[in-house]
Amino acid sequence: MALLSKEQLRLMLSENLEKHAAYKAKGLKLDMSRGKPSVSQLDLCGDMLVNVSEESGVKSGDGTDTRNYGMPEGLPEIKNLFARILELPAENVLVGGNSSLNLMFDVFAQAMSVGMPGCEPWAKQGKIKFICPVPGYDRHFSVCEYFGIEMINVEMTPNGPDMDAVEKLAADGSVKGMWCVPKYSNPDGCVYSDETVRRIASLKPAAKDFRVFWDNAYCMHDLYDTSEPLLPIFKACLEAGNPEMVIQFASTSKISFAGAGVSAVAAGDENIRHIKKRLFIQTIGHDKINQLRHARRFPDIDVVKAHMKRHAAIIRPKFELLYGLFTREFGGNGLISWTEPKGGYFMSVDVMEGCAKRVAGLCADAGVVLTPAGATYPYGKDPRDRNIRIAPTVPPIEELEQAAEIFCVAVKIASAEKLLGR
Amino acid sequence: MALLSKEQLRLMLSENLEKHAAYKAKGLKLDMSRGKPSVSQLDLCGDMLVNVSEESGVKSGDGTDTRNYGMPEGLPEIKNLFARILELPAENVLVGGNSSLNLMFDVFAQAMSVGMPGCEPWAKQGKIKFICPVPGYDRHFSVCEYFGIEMINVEMTPNGPDMDAVEKLAADGSVKGMWCVPKYSNPDGCVYSDETVRRIASLKPAAKDFRVFWDNAYCMHDLYDTSEPLLPIFKACLEAGNPEMVIQFASTSKISFAGAGVSAVAAGDENIRHIKKRLFIQTIGHDKINQLRHARRFPDIDVVKAHMKRHAAIIRPKFELLYGLFTREFGGNGLISWTEPKGGYFMSVDVMEGCAKRVAGLCADAGVVLTPAGATYPYGKDPRDRNIRIAPTVPPIEELEQAAEIFCVAVKIASAEKLLGR
Numbered sequence: 001m002a003l004l005s006k007e008q009l010r011l012m013l014s015e016n017l018e019k020h021a022a023y024k025a026k027g028l029k030l031d032m033s034r035g036k037p038s039v040s041q042l043d044l045c046g047d048m049l050v051n052v053s054e055e056s057g058v059k060s061g062d063g064t065d066t067r068n069y070g071m072p073e074g075l076p077e078i079k080n081l082f083a084r085i086l087e088l089p090a091e092n093v094l095v096g097g098n099s100s101l102n103l104m105f106d107v108f109a110q111a112m113s114v115g116m117p118g119c120e121p122w123a124k125q126g127k128i129k130f131i132c133p134v135p136g137y138d139r140h141f142s143v144c145e146y147f148g149i150e151m152i153n154v155e156m157t158p159n160g161p162d163m164d165a166v167e168k169l170a171a172d173g174s175v176k177g178m179w180c181v182p183k184y185s186n187p188d189g190c191v192y193s194d195e196t197v198r199r200i201a202s203l204k205p206a207a208k209d210f211r212v213f214w215d216n217a218y219c220m221h222d223l224y225d226t227s228e229p230l231l232p233i234f235k236a237c238l239e240a241g242n243p244e245m246v247i248q249f250a251s252t253s254k255i256s257f258a259g260a261g262v263s264a265v266a267a268g269d270e271n272i273r274h275i276k277k278r279l280f281i282q283t284i285g286h287d288k289i290n291q292l293r294h295a296r297r298f299p300d301i302d303v304v305k306a307h308m309k310r311h312a313a314i315i316r317p318k319f320e321l322l323y324g325l326f327t328r329e330f331g332g333n334g335l336i337s338w339t340e341p342k343g344g345y346f347m348s349v350d351v352m353e354g355c356a357k358r359v360a361g362l363c364a365d366a367g368v369v370l371t372p373a374g375a376t377y378p379y380g381k382d383p384r385d386r387n388i389r390i391a392p393t394v395p396p397i398e399e400l401e402q403a404a405e406i407f408c409v410a411v412k413i414a415s416a417e418k419l420l421g422r
Numbered sequence: 423m424a425l426l427s428k429e430q431l432r433l434m435l436s437e438n439l440e441k442h443a444a445y446k447a448k449g450l451k452l453d454m455s456r457g458k459p460s461v462s463q464l465d466l467c468g469d470m471l472v473n474v475s476e477e478s479g480v481k482s483g484d485g486t487d488t489r490n491y492g493m494p495e496g497l498p499e500i501k502n503l504f505a506r507i508l509e510l511p512a513e514n515v516l517v518g519g520n521s522s523l524n525l526m527f528d529v530f531a532q533a534m535s536v537g538m539p540g541c542e543p544w545a546k547q548g549k550i551k552f553i554c555p556v557p558g559y560d561r562h563f564s565v566c567e568y569f570g571i572e573m574i575n576v577e578m579t580p581n582g583p584d585m586d587a588v589e590k591l592a593a594d595g596s597v598k599g600m601w602c603v604p605k606y607s608n609p610d611g612c613v614y615s616d617e618t619v620r621r622i623a624s625l626k627p628a629a630k631d632f633r634v635f636w637d638n639a640y641c642m643h644d645l646y647d648t649s650e651p652l653l654p655i656f657k658a659c660l661e662a663g664n665p666e667m668v669i670q671f672a673s674t675s676k677i678s679f680a681g682a683g684v685s686a687v688a689a690g691d692e693n694i695r696h697i698k699k700r701l702f703i704q705t706i707g708h709d710k711i712n713q714l715r716h717a718r719r720f721p722d723i724d725v726v727k728a729h730m731k732r733h734a735a736i737i738r739p740k741f742e743l744l745y746g747l748f749t750r751e752f753g754g755n756g757l758i759s760w761t762e763p764k765g766g767y768f769m770s771v772d773v774m775e776g777c778a779k780r781v782a783g784l785c786a787d788a789g790v791v792l793t794p795a796g797a798t799y800p801y802g803k804d805p806r807d808r809n810i811r812i813a814p815t816v817p818p819i820e821e822l823e824q825a826a827e828i829f830c831v832a833v834k835i836a837s838a839e840k841l842l843g844r
Contacts, residue, residue, distance in 0.1 A: 034491070039487065049711070068458055068459065099706060105704040113531055113534035123545040142703050257489040284521060
C-alpha cells in the first residue's frame, strides 16, 4: 500500500469509478457466489441417468432389489467405494442420502437430543461451544447457530487451523468439537499438513463428547494431475489411541450430480454403532436405486480419479484465469492477498481491512453476485471485514472473466477510498 | 369358544399338531411380516427408471436444472401433486427425500432439540408423553422410544382411536401429541370416521406444543374401486380454529418404489415455517432428479388413481384369500377375530388372550415369519398377548396360501392348548 502515492491512488479511484459506471450501465447478471458445478460438469454423468433400467436390471451385486425397502447402511458397493476414498474399513462407513450436510446436521441433532455415546444430550448441558476455523464454510456455521451452539473463531494458517489455539480451547469442557474441511478447505483451499492432522488426531479434549467434524468434501477434487496429499485421519486417530475423535463426511455431489449424489459418514466403531442406532429408527433405508447408479458408474476409485480429471479440465482454466488476473492486477501492490488452491471449489481473497462489504456492494451494483461478505465467519461477522470467498465454477469462462474484472475494479475503488480516507 | 367341546378341542389339537409337523418337515421359508410391495408391483413403474435422461431433458417445468443444488422445498410439480392428494394448498407442503418416516423422525428431533414454535425443547421439559392408538405401527413407537418419550396406549375402535380417552389424556400438559394412521390404519385397516377426524381437529390440549402426527401412508391405497372416504384433516382443523394441530405425512413409497419414492410433510403456516427453518439448514435440497421422474410419471392425481388400481389388482386377491380362508376356518367358532380392510397393506388378527406369541412361535417353527407378536404395541408389549399383524403383499399367492394355512393350524393348536389348560 505504501507503494502507491496519493496521486496514484486518486488516479486509480477516478479511473475505476469510470470503469464501474460503464459496467453498471451494461446491466450484467454474473454469479461467483456458490460452489456449484457448471452445466458442462453435470453433463459428464449423463449416462448415469439411465444406467439402471428394466433392461440392465435393478439388483445390486448381492442380489438386493434396489427398488424395495431395506438396507439402511447402504449397498456394499458404495460402502466399499467410500472406504477406499476415505481410507478406512468398509464397516466404518454408512451411506446416506444425497446430502452430506444432512448427515452432519443429523449427527448434531443426535448429540443435541440424545447425546454422544454415553454422554448427556448437548441440549441439557447448558452453554456449549464449537471451534470454527476461519475463514470457513457458512453452512457449517449455520448448523451451530441453529442449535444455539456458541462458535469460537480460530485462525486458519496455510497448514490448517492454528493448533495451539485449538488445543487450548479443547481444554475447556464446554467446547464440544470443531469443524474441519481438511483438503482444499472452503474457502482458502489449504490442505492440512501432516502435523496438523496428527495434532487433531491426538487431541485430549476435556469433554468426553468432543468430536471433530471432518468434512472431506473435496477429497477427490484436484485441479492438477498431482494430488496434494492429506494424511488419512482415521489411521492417525488409531495411532493416537483416539479412534472416536473424528467423524468424517464425504459425498459425490461434486463427482456425479450436486443435487442427486450419494453421501457417507465414516467414523470409529463406537460412533458408527451410535449413529446406526438413530439411522435404523429414522428411515427404512436411503435411495438404493441411486446408489446402484453410482456403483455402476463408479465401480472403483480409479474410475472416480479418471472422472475427476474431466471435471478438472473444465474448471482449472477458471481458477487459473483468476490467479493470472490477480497477479497482473495486484501482484506486489499489496492491496489484496489471495490463495491459489490446487483443488476444491473456492479461493479466498483478503482485501484491506474494512473493505470487504464495500467491495461486495460495488460488485453487486455492477451485477456481480459474490458470497455475502462476512459469510466465511460465524454469525456472518468478519471481525476485520476483509475476507471474500470466490466461487468460479458456475459461470462460463467469458462471463467469469468479466465478473473477475469487475471484482478487480471494485477492489481498487474500495482500497483507494480507504487509503485516501474517504 | 364355548361352542367346542373338550372332545372337539382334543381332536383339533391332535389333528393340527400332525399337520404342523408335516409343514415343519417341508422346511418352508415364507414371509408375511413386512408391508412391502411385491416384485410385480415394483415392475409397474419400470418406465420411471429412465424417464429423465439426456434425451428427455433434466429440467423441471420452471426451468430448474434438477441435477444441481437448490430448491429445498421441492419441485412445484411435486408440491402440487401432494397438495391434491392431501387436500390443502401447495404452499403448505414441503417435499422430502425417499422416506416419510425420516420426515416424521426429523419433526420429533426438531421438537426435542429446539422445540415446537415458540416452545421449550421437549428434551428440556422433563418426562413427556405421547398418545399411541393400539394396535399401531411399530416404527412410530420406535421413534418415541428412541427419544425417551413415554407412550400411552389408547384403544382403536372401528372408527379410529377412542376419542374419549384421547381428549382426557390431552388435558395433561406433559402429553405432547398422538400418532395417527387415519386411512387403512396400520395394522387394522380402519378408516377414521368423520366424527373422529372432527374431534381430533378440535382437540384443546393443555400443552401448546401438542401435535398430531397424521401419517397418511395409505391415502391412495384402495383395494376396491370405491375409496373409503376420509374427511380432509386440514380443512377440519381450519374449521375448528386449530390450524397448527396436525402435521401430515405421505409418500409415494407404495405408489412408485418403496425405496426410492418421494415424501412430503404438510401442515399449517406456522408449522411449515418452523420446519423450513430446519430444512434450509439441514440440506441444500433433496434429490430433484427423482422428483422430476415422479412428476413425469405422475403428472396429476388422476394418473396416480389409475395407477393404484393396477396395484390393487395385484394385491386384492391376496387379501381376499385371507378373508375367505379365515371365514371358512374360523367363521362363528370365536377362536379369532380379524379385520377385513378395504385398503392399505395390513390386516389385524386378534387370537385368544395369551396366545399371540405361541401362534407366532408355531408359525416360525414351520417356516412362516410373522411380524413379531407384540410389535403392534409400544415397547413391543401387547398387554393381552393377542394381536398379530399380517402383511400379505410380498409373497406370491401360492406361497401366501400355504403361509396362511400354516397360520390357521398354529391358531388352532394355540387355542386348543389354552382352552384345554395345557
